[in-house]
Amino acid sequence: MMRDEGGSVRFYCTAGAGMEAFLLDEVKRKLNATEVEHIPGRVFFCCHSNLHDMMQLKSAERLFLLLRKAPPTSLPTNPGKAASVIQQRIVGNPDVWSGALSTWSSLQAELNGSGGRGQKRKREEEEESLNRPTFRVSCRCSGTIARSYNSQNLNRIIGMAINRQLGWKADLRDPTVNVYLSDDHCVVGIPLLRQPLASRTYLKHTGLRSTIAWAMASLCNLQEASVVLDPMCGVGTILLEAVQECPNGVFIGMDSDEVQLHKAVENVQAAGQEERILLIQTSCTAMPLPAASVDAVVCDVPFGRKFSCSDDMTTALPHILAEMERVLREGGILVLLLSLQLSALIKKLIKSDTLDLQSHAAGCDEDAHTSETDAGSRETGKLKFAFNSLILQSKHRVSLGSTDALIHTYTKRHTTCDAQL
Known part of the structure; x- marks a missing residue:
């Protein structure tokens, strides 16, 4: 999991094409975010704000906890060699993933509240989820990589690498590991909310996005x-x-x-x-x-x-x-x-x-x-x-x-x- 020098957590939001400038301004103004930067379709930032504050972002599509942001990764055409590259370049340090899972669990508890349970039981459930993490992979790719691998193949390759390197078990339950691969970027994150930020609960009929x-x-x-x-x-x-x-x-x-x-x-x-x-x-x-x-x-x-x-x-x-x-x-x-x-x-x-x-x-x-x-x-x-x-x-x-x-x-x-x- 990525943190800045002050210890604040690193996040990113996805944004529709052309909406990055609005989101950049919004995270600075509403969250007092630092280290704000962007690539097409994504805005990265550090902040100490709680999850409820981040849910007030109106120009974002989805909110993620950032695990890894790295230079582009070239995958060999040989599946075995590709898995090895992914293990090194995408999975990386297992401690980062463990820290990210811990932070993700804490943020989920913050969002859901204790629900009247005792703190001891709450800690037990968090420890249980950390000891037996499950995941599924959702990968999007473009550019050169997309010409050699489709998303389904990459999901399988990345999933096997995570299982082998981290010991996590594949499952359709959260958290989902989101991976974005292009000729310019490699971004790995875990979504923090089930519903997109762009979904408005107060709209019965949808029109303009x-x-x-x-x-x-x-x-x-x-x-x-x-x-x-x-x-x-x-x-x-x-x-x-x-x-x-x-x-x-x-x-x-x-x-x-x-x-x-x-x-x-x-x-x-x-x-x-x-x-x-x-x-x-x-x-x-x-x-x-x-x-x-x-x-x-x-x-x-x-x-x-x-x-x-x-x-x-x-x-x-x-x-x-x-x-x-x-x-x-x-x-x-x-x-x-x-x-x-x-x-x-x-x-x-x-x-x-x-x-x-x-x-x-x-x-x-x-x-x-x-x-x-x-x-x-x-x-x-x-x-x-x-x-x-x-x-x-x-x-x-x-x-x-x-x-x-x-x-x-x-x-x-x-x-x-x-x-x-």
Whole structure:
């Protein structure tokens, strides 16, 4: 088991592609973690926090106790020689594994509590589990190793090495030994929780992945009593993540789909947030809200086969964006999850995606001397859309599994050439 010089335990979390930056920030901020580093899909850290605190990480997929982090391992094609290399490079020092098992058992006891049992009986059970440890192997590999060995073969080879070197017995019960092998990394760990951190007990119906929904909510820079709007809320996932971050906020969800809104109602009820989240059935192109009335607008813009939408989103997006800009106050934040195609479209719509403030202001002056309809009119047909007040702050590319998407974050600034609706 890996510890830093101060004696704190070394952990790691897995993260979806593109989510590493959010997780790096979260472990530093919430856990006061040290020695924080990352590789694609994994963030490593040391901390003295208890397991309950680590369970509050919202951007992580799974949490592990780190046994070994080593340079890449090249396996011989001969199975016998491969087993020998694994024994030396992956299993390593048996004392490390014994220490890890002891720490794992202590953390499990901390999580489960004594349950009313005496301390003597509790110690006896811990000692019994340490004397007769069981395990199963879950191995993922990529790169050169994956071309020579599949995961099933590696599970068997690693399992035999652990059994031979450590005397542990293979079993389908926990703890599971997780091994990740690539051309760049060798990571070995034991999961600390049965359920992924990404699983939310308060969601009855799933929609957008909860980790990405949380990341979008975190980009809203929520303050005390912030008013947050999701104009296409679906089953309400983003709002339910945002509620966790802003206890005294006001949250409004809108959707034109009655079925989706009904699921959102059930999710809100299951989470016990009926008094915090207001749900309204309405069109996102005609929102029943005054201008400049919300502090943050956050939205997973529908796209693709998984995210069906009755309208052609490439046509509808300018109109939707115009309403979002209208209801957002000056200094407010707009966070959008967009397909790669819609991201390219919005880059054309919002000048500040490509122009700095000075050149953008000059563009406003130039527009003022052109025809009135070409100065930022949001009328339909051939008239031009111009979103002069929205300033791009960041873009984050994230994986949705079968496809990638981009999270765009904007702030709304005051401009004298804002178009009037």
